Amino acid sequence: MTSIFLRIGHEQVQVIVSSRRGEARGCLGGGRARPGSVVTDVVASCRVNATRLDAGVCIELASRRLLRGVSIHCVPSLAVIGAMKCGTTNLMLYLALHPRLRTSENALGWPVESRFFSRALDEIAAADRWREYVSRYPARRANELTFDKSPNYVVNPVVPRILRRLAPSIKLVMTVRDPTRRAYSHFQHDCRNARIARRGDGVVRAVGAKRPLSYPCEARDFDDMVRAEVSRATRVFNASTPDFECRWSSNRGRGDSSVVARGFYACQLARWLDLFPREQLLVLVFEKFVASRADTLAAVSRVERFVGVEPFDYDSSLRVKLVERVYAALPSRLGAYEPMDSRTKLLLDHIYCGPNAKLADLFPDLDAPWLCATSKNSSASTNASTLRRGGR
Ligand SMILES: Nc1ncnc2c1ncn2[C@@H]1O[C@H](COP(=O)(O)OS(=O)(=O)O)[C@@H](OP(=O)(O)O)[C@H]1O
Structure with missing residues (x-):
């Protein structure tokens, strides 16, 4: 087995050529890739190891949609880890309007929860699926950051270990409610x-x-x-x-x-x-953040600062009214429930x-x-x- 080193994009990539099966496998050379860097995935079987990735590292992967094209996919820089029913959707919908933030989307381009690791039982097996995970987070440009909103993450004891392995500098947001x-x-x-x-x-x-x-x-x-x-x-x-x-x-x-x-x-x-420094965790109180629209926007601004993107004027977005209208209409569509x-x-x-x-x-x-x-x-x-x- 021989190995050669190539400099591709910003990174040195080690390509291991196995003589027996004639396959080429590449992985990142020494250390983790820097957030913001784009790693070119040279060959389909390139073995970029999960432990060499980090939050904000972008990978060029062969695009499933574009014929013979490539698309950029970034390891999330932020994860909204919970808690379920504490206003996480509201937060996601605003953040997804920010021109530098993207999350996983459905076929109509509407932001959706990924919950990719919600049922994970094994940290290493889950982290090994990083390529599938990262491919859920496309970026139009390399300076876009991606975020994962999965309110079940906080309760699964395996997920902190997976994210520590895959994205040690990821920022975490938790909303708490009575x-x-x-x-x-x-x-x-x-x-x-x-x-x-x-x-x-x-x-x-x-x-x-x-x-x-x-x-x-x-x-x-x-x-x-x-x-x-x-x-x-x-x-x-x-x-x-x-x-x-x-x-x-x-x-x-x-x-x-x-x-x-x-x-x-x-x-x-x-x-x-136990696994992440305290500065990487932001806890928001639901009751304060939903008290008024201004309070919601103030909480969104806190998250923008926390993740390191410039403030965005949400009123300038054409979609903000649509998002707010849909969200305001939800309770009546879903039907109210009696008090506990x-x-x-x-x-x-x-x-x-x-x-x-x-x-x-x-x-x-x-x-x-x-x-x-x-x-x-x-x-x-x-x-x-x-x-x-x-x-x-
Ligand atoms: N702005 C605002 N004002 C008042 N209440 C609000 C607001 N945004 C979200 N919510 C309430 O938060 C609950 C939904 O939380 P999540 O989006 O985290 O739910 S989920 O985990 O994604 O299913 C759900 O709570 P319940 O209505 O008590 O079920 C929403 O009504």
Whole structure:
């Protein structure tokens, strides 16, 4: 086997020629490619290794659309990692209007979630699919940055490791919302997607629903589902241990609802902070960012600064009115749902008080009305006896 070095674009590419099978394989020479550089993928089997890539590195790949042409695909510079039902779509729609930002798109050119790694179980196998991943993020020009919006990433313990491998300097955005309200929104989202059913024993579950309840689901269905999730978690995990919510939250059992577990933000974010410097993570509070259009635009500006693109006047975009009109019309199209039962709210508020206090400790600058006092003043974790009683 011989290897030769070529300088292609900005990078030195090592091409390994295997004499036995006569194939040429190329990979990046020494170190990671610099963000903003374009790496030419010399031959179809060029082995650019995931551990040599980084956020913002662009690769020229043979285009599937253009005959014999190439298109530029960039490793995302930003990932909106969650949380689900915390305004991530709104954020994505604005960012996608920015002339220097692009995300994955559907056939009509409308921005869509990628969720590429959402179900990943193995970090190395997933990172090895980098070419497929990157090809979801086309750029018109090399100075465009791409971003991934996948609100499920934050809950999968494998995804921080994949992104650390593939894009160590990626910027991460997390939006957080009162977890009690988030849980109810999540439940109605699952109901809308026919994932809620009532089993013979009266328990409402979220997956594999054969005879789904019709949308909107009732507040008492939500109450049942919450209590079922709580009682299962207390049976399976030890509610009196300090990392109870973290184990509950990283449980990836099939067929289980996780509407409650998804709200344990501190546990989820701690896993990302183990692998990424804090400066690479921006946490936005949903209630503040949706308070008014001006607040939404201010949050979008924060993200622009964070990712390093110049401010954009969204009112100058012809599509902004369309995006806002479509988004404003959604609630009436989807149908409103009844308010949550006050007993369910009480139980959830109680469950989340300790975890919310942990979030406040982890991010002292976060200012949200639902954040409880610091963990020194509140129960540091969910109160085990209340859980055993199912909050009744
Ligand atoms: N501007 C504004 N004002 C008020 N509420 C807003 C706004 N933008 C998003 N939302 C609410 O956020 C919920 C959807 O969040 P996501 O886009 O993150 O959902 S998803 O995870 O992508 O499905 C969903 O919450 P619920 O209505 O409670 O279900 C949206 O209504």
